[in-house]
Amino acid sequence: MIDKRVADPEQAVAGVADGATVMIGGFGEAGSPIELIHALIDHGATDLTVVNNNTGSGEVGLAALIRAGSVAKMICSYPRSTNSTVFPDLYRSGRIELELVPQGTLAERIRAGGAGIPGFYTPTAVGTELAEGREQREFNGRGHVLEHALTADLALIKARVADLHGNLLYNRTARNFSPLMAMAATTTVVQAAEVVSPGEIDPEAVVTPGIFVDRVVHVGSPAHESDLVARGVTYP
Amino acid sequence: MIDKRVADPEQAVAGVADGATVMIGGFGEAGSPIELIHALIDHGATDLTVVNNNTGSGEVGLAALIRAGSVAKMICSYPRSTNSTVFPDLYRSGRIELELVPQGTLAERIRAGGAGIPGFYTPTAVGTELAEGREQREFNGRGHVLEHALTADLALIKARVADLHGNLLYNRTARNFSPLMAMAATTTVVQAAEVVSPGEIDPEAVVTPGIFVDRVVHVGSPAHESDLVARGVTYP
Amino acid sequence: MTSAPVGLSREQMAARAARDIADGSYVNLGIGMPEMIAQFIPEGCEVILHTENGLLGMGPSPDDGYGDPELINAGKRQVTALPGASYFHHADSFAMIRGGHLNLCVLGALEVAANGDLANWSTGGDSIPAVGGAMDLVSGVKAVYVMTSHCTRDGTPKLVESCTYPLTGVGVVDRIYTDLAVVDIGPDGFEVVDLTAGVSFDEVAALTAGPIRDARSTEVER
Amino acid sequence: MTSAPVGLSREQMAARAARDIADGSYVNLGIGMPEMIAQFIPEGCEVILHTENGLLGMGPSPDDGYGDPELINAGKRQVTALPGASYFHHADSFAMIRGGHLNLCVLGALEVAANGDLANWSTGGDSIPAVGGAMDLVSGVKAVYVMTSHCTRDGTPKLVESCTYPLTGVGVVDRIYTDLAVVDIGPDGFEVVDLTAGVSFDEVAALTAGPIRDARSTEVER
Numbered sequence: 001m002i003d004k005r006v007a008d009p010e011q012a013v014a015g016v017a018d019g020a021t022v023m024i025g026g027f028g029e030a031g032s033p034i035e036l037i038h039a040l041i042d043h044g045a046t047d048l049t050v051v052n053n054n055t056g057s058g059e060v061g062l063a064a065l066i067r068a069g070s071v072a073k074m075i076c077s078y079p080r081s082t083n084s085t086v087f088p089d090l091y092r093s094g095r096i097e098l099e100l101v102p103q104g105t106l107a108e109r110i111r112a113g114g115a116g117i118p119g120f121y122t123p124t125a126v127g128t129e130l131a132e133g134r135e136q137r138e139f140n141g142r143g144h145v146l147e148h149a150l151t152a153d154l155a156l157i158k159a160r161v162a163d164l165h166g167n168l169l170y171n172r173t174a175r176n177f178s179p180l181m182a183m184a185a186t187t188t189v190v191q192a193a194e195v196v197s198p199g200e201i202d203p204e205a206v207v208t209p210g211i212f213v214d215r216v217v218h219v220g221s222p223a224h225e226s227d228l229v230a231r232g233v234t235y236p
Numbered sequence: 237m238i239d240k241r242v243a244d245p246e247q248a249v250a251g252v253a254d255g256a257t258v259m260i261g262g263f264g265e266a267g268s269p270i271e272l273i274h275a276l277i278d279h280g281a282t283d284l285t286v287v288n289n290n291t292g293s294g295e296v297g298l299a300a301l302i303r304a305g306s307v308a309k310m311i312c313s314y315p316r317s318t319n320s321t322v323f324p325d326l327y328r329s330g331r332i333e334l335e336l337v338p339q340g341t342l343a344e345r346i347r348a349g350g351a352g353i354p355g356f357y358t359p360t361a362v363g364t365e366l367a368e369g370r371e372q373r374e375f376n377g378r379g380h381v382l383e384h385a386l387t388a389d390l391a392l393i394k395a396r397v398a399d400l401h402g403n404l405l406y407n408r409t410a411r412n413f414s415p416l417m418a419m420a421a422t423t424t425v426v427q428a429a430e431v432v433s434p435g436e437i438d439p440e441a442v443v444t445p446g447i448f449v450d451r452v453v454h455v456g457s458p459a460h461e462s463d464l465v466a467r468g469v470t471y472p
Numbered sequence: 473m474t475s476a477p478v479g480l481s482r483e484q485m486a487a488r489a490a491r492d493i494a495d496g497s498y499v500n501l502g503i504g505m506p507e508m509i510a511q512f513i514p515e516g517c518e519v520i521l522h523t524e525n526g527l528l529g530m531g532p533s534p535d536d537g538y539g540d541p542e543l544i545n546a547g548k549r550q551v552t553a554l555p556g557a558s559y560f561h562h563a564d565s566f567a568m569i570r571g572g573h574l575n576l577c578v579l580g581a582l583e584v585a586a587n588g589d590l591a592n593w594s595t596g597g598d599s600i601p602a603v604g605g606a607m608d609l610v611s612g613v614k615a616v617y618v619m620t621s622h623c624t625r626d627g628t629p630k631l632v633e634s635c636t637y638p639l640t641g642v643g644v645v646d647r648i649y650t651d652l653a654v655v656d657i658g659p660d661g662f663e664v665v666d667l668t669a670g671v672s673f674d675e676v677a678a679l680t681a682g683p684i685r686d687a688r689s690t691e692v693e694r
Numbered sequence: 695m696t697s698a699p700v701g702l703s704r705e706q707m708a709a710r711a712a713r714d715i716a717d718g719s720y721v722n723l724g725i726g727m728p729e730m731i732a733q734f735i736p737e738g739c740e741v742i743l744h745t746e747n748g749l750l751g752m753g754p755s756p757d758d759g760y761g762d763p764e765l766i767n768a769g770k771r772q773v774t775a776l777p778g779a780s781y782f783h784h785a786d787s788f789a790m791i792r793g794g795h796l797n798l799c800v801l802g803a804l805e806v807a808a809n810g811d812l813a814n815w816s817t818g819g820d821s822i823p824a825v826g827g828a829m830d831l832v833s834g835v836k837a838v839y840v841m842t843s844h845c846t847r848d849g850t851p852k853l854v855e856s857c858t859y860p861l862t863g864v865g866v867v868d869r870i871y872t873d874l875a876v877v878d879i880g881p882d883g884f885e886v887v888d889l890t891a892g893v894s895f896d897e898v899a900a901l902t903a904g905p906i907r908d909a910r911s912t913e914v915e916r
Contacts, residue, residue, distance in 0.1 A: 002718050027525045027562075028548040029542075030541065030542040031542065077602070078602045078603065079600055079601075080600050080602040081548070092600075098601070100602070101603075102604075102607040103603070104562075104570055104607075104608030104612075105608065107561075107565070108351070108570075111789075114789055114795075115785075115792055116789070116793040117344070117356050117358060117792070118357050118380060119357045119373075119375055120356035120357070121354050121356070122611075123352065123354075123612070127641065127642035128607060128638065128640065129638050130603065130607065139355060139384075140354060148375075163778060165778040167780055169440065173523070173526045173559065175526050175559055175560070176525050180563050183795070198778025201780075203780050203781050204781055205440065205441040206782075207561070209750050209782060210742075210780070211750055211795050211796070212790075225541075226541055265770075266747070266763065266764040313824070313825055314824045314826040315823075316822050317770070323822070327822055328820070334823070336824070338827065338829040338830050339746065339788065339825070339830060340784075340787075340788030340791055340829075340834075341829075343783075343788050344785055344792075347567075350567055350571050351566075351570055352572060353570070359792070359834070362864065363861060364829060364860065364862065364863065366825065366829065400556070401529075401556040407762070407764045408762060408764050408775070408781055409747050409749050409764060409781065411748050411781055411782070411783050412747050413784045414783070419567060419573070433555070434529075434554075434556025435556060439529070439558050439559050442558035445528050445558040445560060446528070446556065446558070447522070447573050460763045461763075463763075
């Protein structure tokens with residue numbers, strides 16, 4: 001019987017190597033898999049390239065991973081947030097690299113990585129400094145930039161419900177990048193607040209089909225980043 | 237109050253011009269919007285380019301549209317089916333044009349059209365006659381073909397449930413190309429077996445958001461193509 | 473230098489912009505001042521709000537204690553979902569944007585040039601660069617409106633001959649709502665199509681650093 | 695010419711291929727003979743079937759009277775959905791294929807060349823060209839297996855030096871299940887890794903029109 005569960009977050013992130021590319025779901029705190037990120041900090045992998053829309057807040061979750069010195073490079077669209085000082089400090093002192101990507105281009109590059117499309121053309125950013133030096137081409141009389149797919153070794157995803165096959169449902173705007181990242185990573189790891197048997201999720205409503213998921217760990221009451229930050233929690 | 241309903245299939249297809257490109261949902265009979273296709277035949281538009289995975293069967297639905305002489309060109313992946321003679325006869329006698337596209341490339345070209353991506357690279361068909369004379373490029377040491385987006389003036393779509401905003405649910409494998417076509421057409425017309433008020437469809441389960449839908453017509457008991465063919469029905 | 477004319481408050485600017493949004497439009501409102509437009513949509517006009525982090529049919533902030541930290545808008549503020557809403561992932565959300573399915577977006581600005589160039593994502597220099605969805609919105613949405621004070625706090629015009637800050641998009645702006653006027657981008661530069669009560673065209677022109685003409689006579693009566 | 699050796703029936707070929715599918719695999723079975731493999735998946739082995747028209751977790755044909763003409767497989771035959779199934783649109787379905795998420799597909803063939811070229815979509819000439827998802831499958835799925843009679847009905851080899859029919863993909867085939875043998879594509883051509891009981895390597899070689907060697911000794915014992 002197919003059963004993709006692992007016992008705990010530690011086992012969920014086992015095997016990630018130094019230098020790996022890790023996609024982390026979430027837009028701000030919505031969909032941020034904090035327990036998996038903390039397990040990744042404990043694991044100790046270094047020199048990571050991390051793909052996320054933002055760079056975390058406070059000193060928990062993604063911000064804590066960055067503060068731990070695990071991240072060599074961030075690929076994101078918006079590395080500033082309220083209560084975000086960890087990334088800005090490292091960036092200003094030249095200790096972390098940033099690849100800034102327009103948000104829709106970031107999403108599409110991740111989808112392309114998951115869909116076996118190595119490159120595509122987009123009008124976004126044409127004429128701006130983010131397109132400088134980039135290969136461009138006209139379609140229908142309009143300039144477009146060639147963008148390349150993004151893939152990852154590992155994706156860390158937060159879901160509301162998973163079944164044992166890895167079929168996923170999300171919570172509202174916590175969905176954001178997660179279904180795309182699940183497609184684009186060699187190993188996709190999901191923390192789910194609820195884990196159910198196959199057949200308990202309506203097949204018409206599945207958002208991420210199980211084929212994109214490798215490991216499921218039950219995290220029944222996931223922390224909210226804003227709660228932790230408000231309480232002054234730091235990790236570890 | 238937003239209410240995208242129109243009274244009947246005739247009003248649903250009103251305004252389509254000769255020479256238009258029309259995307260028609262469905263894979264075989266699953267998801268084929270027969271009542272809308274018949275309304276398009278009645279409308280009388282000619283010289284159409286039609287995008288569908290197949291070319292219909294018997295002498296109803298898409299096959300009837302082709303038989304009526306309305307279609308100048310088909311863009312599809314598999315123009316042969318059981319009980320399909322209309323397209324083959326016209327094709328052999330040189331009276332209809334065919335653009336044959338691998339099924340996944342067809343789907344991706346339609347999605348690209350809806351997503352504002354004018355071109356993308358795919359490994360599919362490299363080294364085959366379907367890639368001959370096409371622009372190619374290597375990514376990661378592997379050949380890829382440049383494919384262009386497909387868009388349409390009109391999309392005809394069959395849904396199981398629509399709300400007044402045009403949010404859609406489909407029936408099982410009747411989903412196929414329809415969500416993509418809804419994105420790629422200037423005017424997207426939906427026949428739905430059930431029409432409900434906004435809020436009656438779970439926002440987590442919506443497959444096609446209403447932004448992609450322009451007109452909804454209630455067709456409570458849609459015909460099944462195989463039933464019509466078995467009964468020897470021809471349209472008109 | 474004469475004293476600056478007294479313009480609209482932020483609320484009045486939002487209300488002025490809201491008047492021009494067509495019934496049934498799909499609209500993305502930028503973080504900050506543009507968000508306020510949602511409160512001023514006229515009775516009888518139904519506008520469906522898109523937030524690029526994956527929601528169509530966004531409603532107002534939740535009542536205290538009823539929020540979900542995972543139901544937020546692009547500014548990461550808690551919101552609600554109205555009947556008829558839908559959730560979707562980021563690739564679908566930006567397919568809506570890039571594919572031209574949204575009727576309108578309203579954004580803030582650092583500068584708008586007379587040819588419609590927009591600068592609103594970076595002040596250059598030492599700040600941490602952060603672009604978000606701004607470049608996607610301006611390149612994809614059918615109509616791009618800007619809502620901004622006519623000048624900076626120190627009185628420097630924000631409507632300029634050409635932008636000095638890094639661009640968000642080239643020739644993308646269609647219309648600008650300021651505290652002093654409603655200004656379209658025309659073939660020859662800025663075109664004033666409406667003036668705030670008590671403000672003259674000459675006053676607006678004096679506070680604008682690019683070619684500007686009075687186009688009020690050509691505007692259709694409301 | 696000697697008489698052809700007696701090979702496996704279609705059912706036996708399907709059962710032979712089914713033996714090699716790993717537990718937990720995601721598999722796409724081509725229309726026709728490959729579809730039969732589903733009936734022979736061994737007890738205790740769970741394989742999730744993908745059909746490119748938008749279903750993972752495809753089950754067998756429905757009982758009479760319980761079918762839905764809108765729940766079909768790629769061959770347009772009515773099927774069922776098993777617990778844990780999911781429906782999705784065509785772009786997502788081919789993202790699974792092109793993106794390398796399927797472990798295995800099994801397809802029919804007109805010809806397979808010694809370098810792994812596959813021809814299975816067109817006999818050329820006057821027939822209506824129809825490709826379906828075959829080119830997507832062979833270019834995207836991690837392992838591509840072919841299931842075919844070793845020769846055509848008139849005894850012409852289908853395993854050839856190079857294909858004469860239009861190609862579906864270049865160098866894409868990993869393994870071939872025929873009525874006579876299991877043949878891998880190796881660096882120097884066909885490699886027989888298993889023989890049907892009562893069939894000799896020499897008999898298989900005589901019915902193969904490309905470089906072939908006996909690789910049974912290098913195969914891991916089962």
